[in-house]
Ligand SMILES: [Zn+2]
């Protein structure tokens with residue numbers, strides 16, 4: 470059984486808790502469309518993972534078999550600690566590449582496309598990152614950490630990152646020195662000048678400090694969440710794909726091979742003509758968040774899509790072993806179409822018209 474079968478309900482309970490605590494404190498942290506899109510995007514990545522998640526594991530298993538230098542005693546806790554630190558080091562580079570290489574940013578941008586910042590944002594995970602991530606874990610495989618350790622450490626690293634997506638926890642004193650915390654992860658999700666390309670760590674912030682990519686949260690400057698080139702859509706499938714289309718258009722239009730390659734492997738800020746970052750100071754007060762008017766019945770459909778999606782995802786976790794690859798593919802494809810349709814419906818001219826009446 471997938472460990473997510475047990476984790477997903479905990480995610481939902483914590484989101485509800487954060488929502489209630491925020492409401493009691495009189496802070497608005499959750500927009501309905503944004504939240505539904507975030508959770509549905511999380512489920513999109515899970516539905517794709519049922520098919521593609523194995524790529525990483527298969528590739529890693531091959532690497533460790535072929536190139537692994539050492540055998541580690543997995544009954545020793547210290548081995549797991551060394552493993553976790555090593556994994557997190559590799560994660561830092563996966564994440565950094567996801568921000569600094571345009572085609573990899575296309576996979577990661579979905580995580581940053583929310584203009585809210587809450588526990589639901591944490592669930593906006595990439596559905597297309599599986600094809601390249603394993604490459605960054607080659608050092609781990611060469612060190613000989615087993616495939617089982619790779620999977621468990623990956624889960625620990627990912628689950629740790631859930632709780633840092635909150636605005637309800639302030640700075641955490643001495644922990645800020647070496648751990649990824651809500652405070653320094655808020656900076657990572659910011660689009661203010663000082664936040665761009667900062668704080669890539671998964672569990673430990675020491676890598677950022679070591680490689681010069683760390684920034685502390687500035688209490689005097691309100692963090693504006695999201696990206697400079699906003700998604701402007703509630704469709705989680707489009708959220709996963711849209712930047713590949715941007716790159717495709719840029720590559721087609723580029724006159725030379727050098728420029729074409731630059732659009733694929735160069736930094737996103739160049740490709741998006743955002744090289745002006747820093748030239749003119751970013752002003753939080755000039756930012757307009759993305760919203761679309763929605764009639765009440767559409768919001769009900771949105772919430773229903775998330776609840777139904779969650780029930781069908783839990784079902785898939787249970788029945789996966791009994792399904793053939795093609796059955797899984799059909800199941801996931803239908804779910805992706807469903808989430809995409811709900812997201813697109815919010816933007817349909819008739820729905821927008823009904824909301825304005
Ligand atoms: Zn990121």
Ligand SMILES: [Zn+2]
Pocket residue numbers: 580591634654657658
């Ligand atoms: Zn994040």
